[in-house]
Amino acid sequence: MKLFAGLDQIVKRDEPLADHCWLGIGGPARYFITPRSREELAEVVKRCRENELTIKVLGQGANLLVLSKRLDAAVIHLGADCFTSIDIDDTRVTVAAGADLPRLVRHCIRAGLSGLECLVGIPGTLGGAVRMNAGGRFGDVGASISSLEVMDGAGRIYRRGKDELVFGYRRTNIAAKFILQACFDLEADDPQRVLRQAKQMWIYKKNTQPLANKSAGCVFRNPRGLSAGALVDQVGLKGKRIGGAVVSPVHANFIVVDTSAKASDVQELITLMRRKVQEKFEVQLELELEMW
Ligand SMILES: Cc1cc2nc3c(=O)[nH]c(=O)nc-3n(C[C@H](O)[C@H](O)[C@H](O)COP(=O)(O)OP(=O)(O)OC[C@H]3O[C@@H](n4cnc5c(N)ncnc54)[C@H](O)[C@@H]3O)c2cc1C
Incomplete structure (x- = not known):
């Protein structure tokens, strides 16, 4: 090699x-x-x-x-x-990019720190979450970030302060190749209260998303003022199957797969969802899921 x-x-x-x-x-x-x-x-x-x-x-x-x-x-x-550490110092939390997001959320709840409980039930790493400003109806990861450390495509490390960072709906302005670490300034709160709030958010997520099945989260970004899931539902594709991939009957913006699924099944389903929504509503659905 x-x-x-x-x-x-x-x-x-x-x-x-x-x-x-x-x-x-x-x-x-x-x-x-x-x-x-x-x-x-x-x-x-x-x-x-x-x-x-x-x-x-x-x-x-x-x-x-x-x-x-x-x-x-x-x-x-x-x-x-070295890329998965979580350090809590009073209300300041320093997290390496490879840290598991649900683990981070649990640590903060236990420490009585409020700000990241809105991310309950979102799988992945901190780095993946920062890259796309992961979140949902209760908030997003970018809202509590005070600074980031990133590495560019030449291996140089930079610090980016809050004033240099822009977090929008499932988007950021981070151009660097690697997110290495994030610093959060959280609010001290009663651990039981934070836990109660996290549980309520978790119940909402569990009731509205197919968390028991294999998926990659939402397939499309919501078009401004619209719900991608509702649009796919309204073109009658809830439950539509191609090979081992199905438009979730629980939430039409999720594609769930079984063990027989091939990448081409998922791709064909995505193409069909986009085409039907374009034909009926003249709305072009933009992918949230990333294809490699
Ligand atoms: C059941 C389920 C529910 C979900 N619910 C939600 C939800 O409610 N809200 C939400 O926003 N998302 C949701 N998602 C999507 C997913 O959890 C998030 O997008 C998560 O942030 C992805 O993290 P990851 O580490 O798996 O990233 P990956 O999928 O591995 O990568 C995603 C992108 O991030 C980049 N990336 C990853 N790590 C780094 C890094 N260290 N530096 C730079 N770039 C990096 C990758 O290159 C890629 O471009 C859900 C997914 C599932 C399966």
Whole structure:
């Protein structure tokens, strides 16, 4: 492995991405790399750059559809210990990008810190959540961020303060390749009260989304003032099946899959949902789910 000579311990070849994504489908990645430090990450980035190899950053694949052909890229996963830490100091919480989001939410609730309970029930890593400003009707991750540390495609690290960051509906202005760490300023509160609120939000989510099935969350962004799920429902596609992929009967903006599903089943269903909504409402649905 000349390209990554000396880094053999952290580089796998032709790793099936299906094993790393919530949908459980998708082909292999040419390289799958799990750096153990920021220095190793910077070295990997440098080698990719020198060899013009595309970099893809993978969290837990909770918002991804990976296609079945081999992905000619270096998929970098921030899953090692140094990228998953959570440090709480009074109301300031410093979280590394690979940390599990539900674990972060639990830690904050237990510590009596309010601000992130709105993220209850959202799977994935902190990095994935920041990248798309994950959230829902109760709030989003960007609202409590006070600063970020990011790394660019040349391996340089920068700090971005609150005044430089813009968080919108499932969007941010972060251009850097890697989110490395986020700092949150949260509100001290009664742990029992925060827990009660989180439970209410969790019950709402459980009653309205197909959380028991395999999915990658919402397929489409809501068009301004409209609900993508309601539009798909109104064109009669709730429950529509193609191969192993189904438009969820619980929430029509979710595609759920069984073990026989192929990436092409999901793709065909997405095309059908878009076409029907375009024909009936002249609305172009924009993907929230990312395709690799
Ligand atoms: C059952 C279910 C329910 C969901 N509910 C919600 C919800 O209510 N609200 C919501 O917003 N989302 C929801 N999602 C979608 C998903 O949980 C979020 O998008 C989550 O933030 C994805 O995190 P991830 O680590 O899995 O990212 P991935 O899916 O691995 O990656 C998503 C994007 O983030 C990028 N990325 C990941 N880590 C980093 C990093 N460290 N630096 C830079 N870029 C990075 C990737 O390159 C990719 O572009 C749901 C998903 C499921 C399966």
